[in-house]
Amino acid sequence: MFMASGKSRGSSERPIRVLLAKPAIDGHDRGVYVLARAFRDAGMEVIYPGLLPTPEQIVDIAIDEDVDVIAISLLNGSHMTIFKKVMELLRARHAGDVAVIGGGIIPPRDRPRLERMGVTGNYGPGTPLETIITHVRERAAEVRRRRRVA
Amino acid sequence: MTDTARAIAEGLRRGDRASIARCISIAEDEPELFSRIIKGLYRPGSMPRVIGLTGPPGCGKSTLISLIVPKLVEQGHKVGVVAVDASSPFSGGSFLGNRIRMEEALSSKHVFMRSIATRGAKGGLSVSIINAIITLASAGFDMIVVESVGSGQADTDIANISSTVLLVLSPGLGDEVQAMKAGIMEIADIFVINKAELEGSDRAAGAVRSYLSTISGGQNKDIALTSCTSRRGIDELVRLIGDHESKVNAKEFAERAFRSEVSRIAKELSSRRVDALIDGHAAAIGQMAESMDPYAAAARLLQGDIEGGRSRRPKR
């Protein structure tokens, strides 16, 4: 029997590119590797720049690597300032179409504020990886739809 | 030209980073659009110099690049860095981690770095690397540093598009030096023993030297000992690269690299064409199983001799 040619490489199948960033010092990077592996195993291209990128570096990398999604993981209280800075810089550099997803230890009262800034997900520790992956896929699909129209 | 193509071409001309970045993505997914963007920008004959680094995992390629690149910028070059990691054959995903060691070197506006996954490039250099090089060259980058994944065919391809090939090794890889002899050792221009502050680096250099004494032209190849931790030997390595570059026959290199690019691109385009044909005629091809052998069916497919759900008779 004849098998179809396998993967045809339509743009719908291009792997999602996600920048995984963990700014600020909190001494752990095991969690971020777990996430990186999960994204890779879900078929994504994960750009990992190491620990401690500044908001400026995050935005520079997101632009140069043409990512669909920036996933930022924070375990200390600096999330508000860092997310705010990233969102501002993205807009200033005309890269406001990149999706930004948050995670880490985020107090419930900060969530609505983050959402209003456009930072979605905002998952706490222990969130099933499947939930995070699904959300990344949804946001990436949105980004690509927008870019195709633009 | 479409608006997208025009806007991106315009951006490349200005050296706009977002345009360069998007153009490299477009090259991966939409070769036709990419070819339209590049048409008006490509300067025939102005091949950028390409420094290719290869070597076993963890030997320090990325760290070396982070130390070499600022020195190339000091010399007045605009430097593009293309670092390749393998895609998982199972998920298609990839962990692109070469930036970890490079970030410091990348903050200059004279440097543009892109991580590229092999995306199933069959045993060779993915056409994406060539596209990234073409894009960067069109945006005015005159020196491109490529970090490869270090596997047989990919290495041969790297050599074809590089004006200088560096093989990076580190102490304690005695067996690997043996294993590498067959392939990459023959095409490397400069042998780098990195982590030279560690024990065994002299022995590694000795192994390379004795290998070189057995091959023709081996005495013309350079060996550099470097240590990224103490930054020893880096200036010397940059000097050796410069020396080798000055000896490269520009015309010969341009022709060789161009041939290799054309070959990769032609293969990529024809493979896409075949995929499309097969997808478009899946049912018809299936039906041919009853009347002919697979070679005959493939020949018909390539001649465009299949239509809709039925195969046509060849016109005489």
Ligand SMILES: Nc1nc2c(ncn2[C@@H]2O[C@H](COP(=O)(O)OP(=O)(O)OP(=O)(O)O)[C@@H](O)[C@H]2O)c(=O)[nH]1
């Ligand atoms: N002791 C020592 N360690 C080094 C030196 N250069 C690099 N390293 C370390 O070696 C490890 C691997 O370095 P990388 O630069 O990532 O090596 P690579 O060849 O790019 O690795 P892959 O991209 O995974 O193939 C890192 O922990 C570096 O800090 C050196 O000169 N001496």
Ligand SMILES: [Mg+2]
């Ligand atoms: Mg590396």
